[in-house]
Amino acid sequence: MTAMMNIQSSREKLRVADLHAYYGESHILHGIDLTLNQGELITLLGRNGSGRSTTLRAIMNMVDRRTGSIVVNGEETINMPSHRIAHLGMGFCPEERGIFASLNVEENLMLPPEVRSDGMSVEEIYDMFPNLAERRKSQGTRLSGGEQQMLAMARILRTGANILLLDEITEGLAPVIVQKLAEVLLQLKERGLTIILVEQNFRFAAPIADRHYLMEHGHIVEEIKADELEAKTELLNTYLGV
Amino acid sequence: MFDINLFALFGQLLIGLINGSFYALLALGLAIIFGLLKVINFSQGALYMLGAFGAWMGLNYLGISYWWALFLVPLAVGAIGILCERFLIRPIANEDHLYSLLLTFGVALVLQGLFTHWYGSSGLPYAIPDELKGGFRLPFMYLPTYRAWIIVVSLAVCLGTWLLIEKTKLGAYLRAGTENPQLMQAFGINVPLIVTLTYGFGVALAGFAGVLAAPVYSVSPEMGSNILIVVFAIVVIGGMGSIGGAIATGLGMGVVEGLTKYFYPEASNTVIFLVMVLVLLTKPAGLFGKEA
Numbered sequence: 001m002t003a004m005m006n007i008q009s010s011r012e013k014l015r016v017a018d019l020h021a022y023y024g025e026s027h028i029l030h031g032i033d034l035t036l037n038q039g040e041l042i043t044l045l046g047r048n049g050s051g052r053s054t055t056l057r058a059i060m061n062m063v064d065r066r067t068g069s070i071v072v073n074g075e076e077t078i079n080m081p082s083h084r085i086a087h088l089g090m091g092f093c094p095e096e097r098g099i100f101a102s103l104n105v106e107e108n109l110m111l112p113p114e115v116r117s118d119g120m121s122v123e124e125i126y127d128m129f130p131n132l133a134e135r136r137k138s139q140g141t142r143l144s145g146g147e148q149q150m151l152a153m154a155r156i157l158r159t160g161a162n163i164l165l166l167d168e169i170t171e172g173l174a175p176v177i178v179q180k181l182a183e184v185l186l187q188l189k190e191r192g193l194t195i196i197l198v199e200q201n202f203r204f205a206a207p208i209a210d211r212h213y214l215m216e217h218g219h220i221v222e223e224i225k226a227d228e229l230e231a232k233t234e235l236l237n238t239y240l241g242v
Numbered sequence: 243m244f245d246i247n248l249f250a251l252f253g254q255l256l257i258g259l260i261n262g263s264f265y266a267l268l269a270l271g272l273a274i275i276f277g278l279l280k281v282i283n284f285s286q287g288a289l290y291m292l293g294a295f296g297a298w299m300g301l302n303y304l305g306i307s308y309w310w311a312l313f314l315v316p317l318a319v320g321a322i323g324i325l326c327e328r329f330l331i332r333p334i335a336n337e338d339h340l341y342s343l344l345l346t347f348g349v350a351l352v353l354q355g356l357f358t359h360w361y362g363s364s365g366l367p368y369a370i371p372d373e374l375k376g377g378f379r380l381p382f383m384y385l386p387t388y389r390a391w392i393i394v395v396s397l398a399v400c401l402g403t404w405l406l407i408e409k410t411k412l413g414a415y416l417r418a419g420t421e422n423p424q425l426m427q428a429f430g431i432n433v434p435l436i437v438t439l440t441y442g443f444g445v446a447l448a449g450f451a452g453v454l455a456a457p458v459y460s461v462s463p464e465m466g467s468n469i470l471i472v473v474f475a476i477v478v479i480g481g482m483g484s485i486g487g488a489i490a491t492g493l494g495m496g497v498v499e500g501l502t503k504y505f506y507p508e509a510s511n512t513v514i515f516l517v518m519v520l521v522l523l524t525k526p527a528g529l530f531g532k533e534a
Contacts, residue, residue, distance in 0.1 A: 060428045062424055062425075062428055081427070081434075082424070082428045083427045083428070083429075083430050083431055083432050083433065084430075085428075086427075086428060086429055086430030087430050092425075092428045094425060094428075098422060098425045100417065100418045100421050101421060102418070102420070102421060103414055103418055110411070110414075111414055111415070111418055111426070111431075112429035112430060112431070113429070113430050113431060115430050155429075156429075159429070159430070
């Protein structure tokens with residue numbers, strides 16, 4: 001019995017329980033519960049302002065205040081500063097991409113310290129994103145939107161992070177680049193990475209995700225497994241307004 | 243007007259370069275601190291004064307030579323800065339930056355007050371080290387060795403600091419931290435530690451300038467507040483937070499001041515402020531600053 005529980009818990013990469021988050025006086029998240037298992041890709045769906053980005057930022061302790069419990073790889077992080085959480089193997093890709101204007105492409109890529117030993121090598125990254133190799137000496141913010149997004153992804157893959165928090169990575173990008181990102185995500189899944197995706201583009205997320213959490217007003221209102229999607233289309237439409 | 247006395251002109255140019263060297267060192271420290279902490283460090287002048295007094299006290303109480311002081315005093319001033327950041331500035335880091343400005347102004351007044359109380363305001367002499375006495379006779383002027391040394395060594399320190407910031411990984415942390423410290427911390431970089439070390443380094447530059455200044459200016463409690471006003475004008479002209487801008491403007495304004503002393507001495511004390519007004523009217527972000 002104990003052995004089985006260990007197996008169960010070692011598959012569990014992230015467990016969030018009763019998470020409340022605040023920006024100043026604003027109470028944004030009202031008791032989020034979610035779990036994420038090794039190798040899974042889950043999405044947070046919802047309208048703008050439903051608290052999906054804040055959930056990611058709260059997991060990284062980038063909000064003003066948070067309460068509840070966030071266990072990463074078996075370790076409670078609710079009182080940890082942001083930089084120590086990263087070293088548990090978390091890689092965060094912010095909605096605004098966060099490319100540093102005063103750094104060139106290569107400096108941006110090399111900026112985050114390695115958090116685990118088995119990250120992708122620079123060669124592997126340049127194979128995956130050839131455009132970045134060509135423009136390695138360009139100023140980071142001179143890249144196109146798509147290239148900046150690739151750089152923001154590449155940056156956390158190099159560190160060896162194995163739990164990725166990706167916020168709106170397809171926003172404002174051309175369909176061909178969105179397609180490329182879907183391929184990249186599938187490759188990352190094959191490598192066994194664990195991913196939370198905040199996504200507006202449901203058609204991008206649906207075929208690659210294992211589970212979906214539907215959010216509204218800072219609550220999780222529904223958990224939907226990939227095989228239940230069809231049955232719950234109507235519910236989704238109601239909440240997403242598509 | 244065209245009857246130019248080269249001897250006098252070069253003399254003023256030299257003084258301008260020397261003043262400019264100090265401006266550059268102090269402005270550089272201010273720019274680094276402002277970039278990462280967004281704190282306008284009003285205690286920079288007092289820490290420069292502390293550097294000069296550190297050299298004087300080291301020599302007179304402990305027998306520490308100029309050369310050792312040049313190395314040890316900046317470390318000590320940096321350490322004091324680190325304590326200041328950790329225990330005074332950090333607790334109010336999330337408040338309006340006006341509070342930290344007032345705090346550092348208060349620290350400056352306390353330091354200046356203490357040294358006036360202990361040593362009076364008349365100024366203490368500090369001898370030029372034997373190795374740097376004498377000078378070179380050039381075609382148009384006599385160049386004292388110590389003055390050449392000030393220019394060379396402060397340029398070297400400024401250049402070294404610029405290279406450190408622009409070309410190294412540590413510098414990349416500083417540049418990225420200036421843009422988005424929160425994201426940098428989420429990548430696993432210990433930003434609070436970098437903030438503390440940056441503040442320490444920025445004020446250590448002031449301490450270094452203070453040691454360098456001790457043999458040429460008299461060591462007095464007011465020496466910091468006098469120079470700081472000019473240095474603030476320079477930082478405004480160069481653009482707040484611009485590292486290269488602080489260095490170039492510091493030296494440039496020293497030279498402008500020197501030339502004014504030759505051509506129109508009456509304006510030499512105000513020329514930098516005149517430039518500041520012109521820059522603020524035409525390019526409010528400063529010559530090297532980025533428009534917001």
